[in-house]
Structure formats: C-alpha cells, structure tokens
Amino acid sequence: MAHAVVILAAGLGTRMKSKQPKVLHPLLGKPLVGYCIETAFASGAKKVVVVVGHGAEQVRQTFAAYPNLSFVVQREQLGTAHALAQARPLLEGFPGPIVVTQGDTPLTRVETLTGLVETMRQSGAGMALLTMRLDDPTGYGRILRDAQGEILANVEEKDATPEERAIREINPGVYCFDSSLWEKLAQVDNRNAAGEYYLPDLIRIYRQAGQKVVSLESKDTGELLGVNSRAQLAEVERVLLARLRAYWMSQGVRMIQPETIYLEPSVELAPDVTLWPGVILRGHTRLGEGVEVGAYAVLSDTVVEAGGKIKSHTVCEEAYIASRADAGPFARLRPKAHLEEGAHVGNFVELKNARLGKEAKAGHLAYLGDAEVGEGSNIGAGVITANYDGERKHRTQIGKRVFVGSNSLLIAPVTLADGSFIAGGSCINQDVPEDALAIARQRQRNIEGYMKRKRTEGQKSPNEPA
Ligand code: UD1
Ligand code: CA
Numbered sequence: 001m002a003h004a005v006v007i008l009a010a011g012l013g014t015r016m017k018s019k020q021p022k023v024l025h026p027l028l029g030k031p032l033v034g035y036c037i038e039t040a041f042a043s044g045a046k047k048v049v050v051v052v053g054h055g056a057e058q059v060r061q062t063f064a065a066y067p068n069l070s071f072v073v074q075r076e077q078l079g080t081a082h083a084l085a086q087a088r089p090l091l092e093g094f095p096g097p098i099v100v101t102q103g104d105t106p107l108t109r110v111e112t113l114t115g116l117v118e119t120m121r122q123s124g125a126g127m128a129l130l131t132m133r134l135d136d137p138t139g140y141g142r143i144l145r146d147a148q149g150e151i152l153a154n155v156e157e158k159d160a161t162p163e164e165r166a167i168r169e170i171n172p173g174v175y176c177f178d179s180s181l182w183e184k185l186a187q188v189d190n191r192n193a194a195g196e197y198y199l200p201d202l203i204r205i206y207r208q209a210g211q212k213v214v215s216l217e218s219k220d221t222g223e224l225l226g227v228n229s230r231a232q233l234a235e236v237e238r239v240l241l242a243r244l245r246a247y248w249m250s251q252g253v254r255m256i257q258p259e260t261i262y263l264e265p266s267v268e269l270a271p272d273v274t275l276w277p278g279v280i281l282r283g284h285t286r287l288g289e290g291v292e293v294g295a296y297a298v299l300s301d302t303v304v305e306a307g308g309k310i311k312s313h314t315v316c317e318e319a320y321i322a323s324r325a326d327a328g329p330f331a332r333l334r335p336k337a338h339l340e341e342g343a344h345v346g347n348f349v350e351l352k353n354a355r356l357g358k359e360a361k362a363g364h365l366a367y368l369g370d371a372e373v374g375e376g377s378n379i380g381a382g383v384i385t386a387n388y389d390g391e392r393k394h395r396t397q398i399g400k401r402v403f404v405g406s407n408s409l410l411i412a413p414v415t416l417a418d419g420s421f422i423a424g425g426s427c428i429n430q431d432v433p434e435d436a437l438a439i440a441r442q443r444q445r446n447i448e449g450y451m452k453r454k455r456t457e458g459q460k461s462p463n464e465p466a
Contacts (some may be wrong), residue, residue, distance in 0.1 A: 001095055002096050005045040016233075024055055027237055028237060028240055028244075032104060035107065037066060037102050045099070049087045049092065049328040067461065078212070079242060090093055097117055098179070101172075105226045119216045127175065127211065128213070129176070131172070142155050178211075180211075241262065252273075260277040260278050261279050268286040273289070276292075278295050278296040283301040287303075288308065289311065291306065291307065291308050294328060297315070302317065302320070305325075308323055313333075327339065331346065344360075346361075348365045351364050354385075368385050378404065379398075384409050386409060394413040398416045399420065403422065408424065409427045409428065414428055416438075419434055
C-alpha cells in the first residue's frame with residue numbers, strides 16, 4: 001500500500017532572525033522545503049501535503065507546478081502535533097501509511113523514508129520513527145528507552161532533566177503512522193514547557209493504546225540535520241556540497257581543492273571536466289566533456305559544450321559556449337551571450353544578447369550588446385556597440401570576416417557587411433557595404449617644427465598654437 005507524506009512547514013523559524021519564512025531559505029539555490037517535497041515524491045508517495053503558515057502564499061506559489069501536491073494552512077503555530085492535525089481533512093481515510101517529515105530537514109534520503117515505511121510494515125507496529133546519535137544533541141528531542149531498549153517517549157530539551165539532556169540518541173523528526181493516527185492526534189495536549197502540542201507525544205499515546213512503536217537508526221547523521229539557525233543552515237550546506245562533490249568526482253570530474261568549489265544540485269557535469277579552486281556553478285549550468293573552468297569563475301545557467309574553456313575570474317549568466325570556444329580571464333557573458341565553435345572572448349570583454357560566429361574574436365576591452373558577429377570576424381580592443389538610445393535597444397549586425405579596428409564606436413542600428421574593414425577609432429553610424437573600408441574620424445594634422453619652436457620660445461602652451 002503506497003504511503004502519503006505530510007511535510008510540516010508552517011513555522012516562521014524565529015531562530016533564523018529573518019523576515020523570510022524558514023522553509024523558503026535557499027539551500028544551494030533551492031528552498032529548503034523543495035528538497036523535502038522532491039524526496040517525498042521520489043519515495044513513491046501517492047499524495048504529498050505541505051502544512052504552511054508563515055509565508056503560506058509564497059510557499060504555495062513557489063511549488064504551484066507540482067501535481068499531487070496540496071497545501072493546508074495552519075493559522076496559528078501551536079506546535080508540530082497541531083500542524084499535523086491540519087492535514088486530517090485531506091488524508092483521513094487514506095488507506096496507506098502516513099509519513100511525516102519536517103520542512104527544515106532537507107537532506108533526508110529517499111531510501112531512509114522508504115526504509116522507515118518498510119520497518120513499520122515488517123514489525124506490525126502502529127508507529128515508526130527514525131533516530132540518530134549525535135555527539136552534540138543540543139536542541140533536539142531526546143529518545144527515552146527502557147532496559148529492554150523499547151522506546152518509551154521523546155522528551156524535548158526544554159522539558160528534559162539534566163540526565164535526559166545527556167542522552168545522545170535524538171529524534172530527527174521523521175515518522176510513519178498507521179491510519180489510527182488522526183484519532184490519536186486528538187489526544188495530544190500542550191502541558192509542557194513550551195505550551196505547544198508536541199507531535200512526538202504520539203509515542204506514548206500509541207504505546208498506551210497497546211501498539212508497538214519501533215525505530216530505525218540512521219548512521220548518516222548528516223542527512224537528518226535540522227535547520228533552526230543560520231549556523232545549522234551553513235552546516236547542512238556543507239554536508240550537501242560534500243555529497244555533490246563526491247558524486248561528481250565519482251563520475252569522472254576533476255576538482256582541484258574540491259572543498260573550495262560551490263555547485264548546486266541542478267548542475268550537470270561530464271567526465272574529464274576540470275574545475276579549478278573557487279569555481280561557482282549555479283542553476284542549470286551544464287559542462288560537456290573535457291571542459292575546463294579556471295579559478296574563481298562564476299557560471300549560472302550556462303552551457304559549455306565539450307572542449308570549451310572558461311578562464312579564471314570569468315562571470316557567465318545564461319550564456320552558451322560551443323566546443324573549442326573560450327572566454328576569459330575576466331570576461332563577462334551576460335544573458336544570451338552565444339559563442340560558436342572556436343570563438344574567443346578575452347579579458348574585460350562584456351557580451352549581452354550577442355552572438356560570436358565561428359572563430360570570431362573579441363580579444364580585449366569590448367562591449368557587444370544586441371549584436372551579431374559573423375564567422376571569422378575580429379573585434380578590436382575598446383570596440384563598443386552603442387545599443388541604447390536612452391529609450392530603445394537597437395541591433396548591430398556584423399557580417400563574416402569583418403575587421404573592426406580598435407576603439408571604434410558602432411552606433412546601432414547599424415550593419416557592417418561581409419569583408420568590410422573599419423579603421424581604428426571610427427565612429428560608425430551608417431551601414432558599411434561589403435568589402436568596403438570605413439574611416440570615420442578626424443584626419444590627423446602634423447604641424448612641422450611646432451615643438452621645437454615652443455621650446456625656444458619657452459612660454460607658450462601647446463594648446464595655443466603660434
Ligand atoms: C522538532 C521536534 C524535536 C526534534 C526536532 C528535529 C517537536 C515538538 N519537536 O523540534 O523532537 O528533535 O524537530 O529537527 O516536534 N512547525 C509547524 N507548525 C508549528 C510548529 C512547527 O508547521 O506549530 C514546523 C516548522 O515549520 C518546522 C517543523 O515543524 O519545519 C519543526 O518545528 P521546529 O520548531 O523547528 O521544531 P524543533 O524545535 O526543531
Ligand atoms: Ca527544527
């Protein structure tokens with residue numbers, strides 16, 4: 001019988017000291033509760049219910065796209081048992097086991113959830129929960145067992161005696177219940193230090209009803225870390241990053257000083273990718289076989305095809321780099337920068353909505369915005385496309401094998417036809433025909449002997465010619 005999952009995510013997360021609801025804080029680019037939702041579906045859940053409260057609308061909107069996902073609102077945050085009770089109208093009568101997880105515990109593995117369901121099924125228990133042992137159990141509920149090792153109860157830190165606080169086996173907040181859950185939930189009271197309805201009180205209630213409560217201990221303490229504070233968020237991030245790096249290295253990626261590399265779960269890497277220290281890979285970045293990314297480059301939603309190269313300190317956002325093309329060091333590729341095979345972008349070049357054709361080059365200090373550069377063309381140092389007239393953006397069209405001399409200003413809309421040549425320092429505001437030479441600058445004037453005369457006169461400034 002397939003299970004359903006309830007994710008508790010209504011709390012504000014006071015200890016985060018943030019205006020943003022805790023479960024929406026990003027962990028490697030994705031909101032915390034997003035991990036819980038994905039894991040729930042990946043575990044085979046037929047139905048997933050998220051209990052929302054603080055930032056309810058925001059949470060709902062963020063995950064609107066998931067089918068079989070529903071939300072219930074907990075108006076007042078009266079505790080985890082009260083939160084779970086809100087899901088009753090949606091799940092009462094659901095035939096399978098009900099799994100409950102917490103929106104602030106993002107790294108729980110799929111196998112751990114299915115393992116818990118399996119543990120309950122095999123033992124014939126009414127309730128199953130995960131436990132884990134921590135060297136520092138501070139902040140978690142402690143698990144009380146009898147001499148035979150049977151679970152008796154969970155005690156929250158606030159309510160615990162000093163002896164109970166010394167217990168290192170804790171409750172990570174992942175449970176599985178049979179369908180008697182809803183009637184038992186009504187028996188939970190709020191007579192405790194926090195004045196809250198504690199979900200783990202169900203351990204006692206199931207036992208009092210004569211039903212078995214069993215546990216499954218997780219040996220991977222990293223997966224069950226809860227996020228209550230910024231420091232815990234950083235810790236969870238560290239665990240997830242270590243997981244991702246280890247995975248990609250096992251897939252053939254070379255990382256130099258891996259502990260300095262940041263990458264998000266949505267990134268895809270091919271074998272023989274090389275990442276130098278300090279590289280940041282975000283969003284739907286995809287790197288093909290043999291791609292090398294230099295130190296401190298930042299790539300967001302960027303595709304680099306096999307054999308492409310990004311040199312150090314380059315920043316790419318929604319860019320596309322074909323094979324044998326390269327960018328950097330210190331290049332900036334903004335959205336819709338597109339380098340075709342063998343194209344080259346060098347230092348201090350910025351591209352936005354601009355395409356460099358095959359083997360085209362912009363080696364240094366240029367701005368290409370809303371521009372098309374044909375195959376084999378060369379953009380000199382200091383070339384600028386003036387694409388914005390203060391109101392609208394205009395395109396610059398550069399054909400094949402065009403040479404644009406250094407420090408030229410191309411005022412868009414303008415077209416430089418195939419094979420044309422722009423003399424350095426030109427200000428181009430008219431189309432240039434095929435194979436033409438365009439010069440658009442003041443002619444140089446040499447004044448013979450001027451400096452010599454000035455030196456002998458010794459007074460006049462060169463700005464006031466004789
Ligand atoms: C809870 C457990 C504790 C366990 C720990 C594991 C209880 C009483 N305590 O404590 O035993 O060791 O998790 O991480 O359950 N929430 C609601 N509505 C509420 C209260 C909380 O939806 O009224 C949600 C929160 O958004 C959060 C989750 O439930 O995602 C847990 O709440 P939190 O306040 O973080 O509980 P802990 O103190 O961590
Ligand atoms: Ca918590």
